[in-house]
Amino acid sequence: MQPLLLHAHATGPNPIKIAIALEALQVPYNVKLWEFGDDREKGVKGEVFLKINENGRVPALEDPNTGVVSWESGAVMNYVRRVYDKDNLLGPKGSEQDRVDFEKWEYFLLSTLGPMTGQTNWYRHYNGTKNEDALQRYAAQTERCYGVLEGQLKKSGGQSVLPGRITAVDYHFEPWVREFDFAGLSLEKYPLITQWLRVMTGRKEVQQAYIKIQGAAPEFN
Incomplete structure (x- = not known):
């Protein structure tokens, strides 16, 4: 190959x-x-x-x-x-509900949590004119998304977004949730997100991906 x-x-x-x-x-x-x-x-x-x-x-x-x-x-x-992924290591389980659950959390990240975090980053660090209203709006929306994710993680005790195993959905969320500090946000109110991010940080595939792109493995305490 x-x-x-x-x-x-x-x-x-x-x-x-x-x-x-x-x-x-x-x-x-x-x-x-x-x-x-x-x-x-x-x-x-x-x-x-x-x-x-x-x-x-x-x-x-x-x-x-x-x-x-x-x-x-x-x-x-x-x-x-x-x-x-011929053995479906990263995809949903076999039922229609499993497939829908996989897709809805994938799309929630792609359409909501990711873009809201990106806009928070933009208005906090890059926008040429200070716009506190926009920053607060997007920061609040990102926090709302954290609350939604925290609720979902209750189903797995903070081990994975979809109960049962790590999937590509976790890979979608990982780099965006890791942006919390850069976005000026805190995970203090989200113990299960904190636990999940700790789990993800310790995984070999996550460490190797960051090393290959950024030159160093991620850290999270």
């Missing part, structure tokens, strides 16, 4: 989730790091990368074994599962 090529940025959460899945499935892959901006050769908005992903965002995944190019982290994750 030829190594896949994962296009990433060193600080972005979305490529991490794909790297975690590839590590878990022991699929060989290389990482190409890009910069934010429109530099022709190095930027995600530059001419070279836009030929890979016209939306100018990471992750993107090139698979020389199939010729498939995928982007948007949800689509990339589902591609990896369909093609390389």
Whole structure:
């Protein structure tokens, strides 16, 4: 098998989730790091990368074994599962309710918790004009999402988002929840999220993914 090529940025959460899945499935892959901006050769908005992903965002995944190019982290994750997870190590159990539960938590992260966290980060660190109203709105929405996740984690005692085992859903959540401190938020009110993040931090596939993209394993006490 030829190594896949994962296009990433060193600080972005979305490529991490794909790297975690590839590590878990022991699929060989290389990482190409890009910069934010429109530099022709190095930027995600530059001419070279836009030929890979016209939306100018990471992750993107090139698979020389199939010729498939995928982007948007949800689509990339589902591609990896369909093609390389033949034993369904990362997917839902067999019932229709299991499949629906898997998808609803996957989509909750992709459509709500992830974007709200991203907007909190933006208004706290990057927006050119201070906008406290926007920051407080998005921070409150992110906290609301934490409350929803905390409730779900009661079903597993903080061991996994879906009761029973770690799945790709946990990989989706991991890098975004880990952003809590950068977002200026606290997990003090969320003991089960704290427990879950501790579990995820200790997993080999998580450690190896961060090492490969960021150069160091994550820490969480």
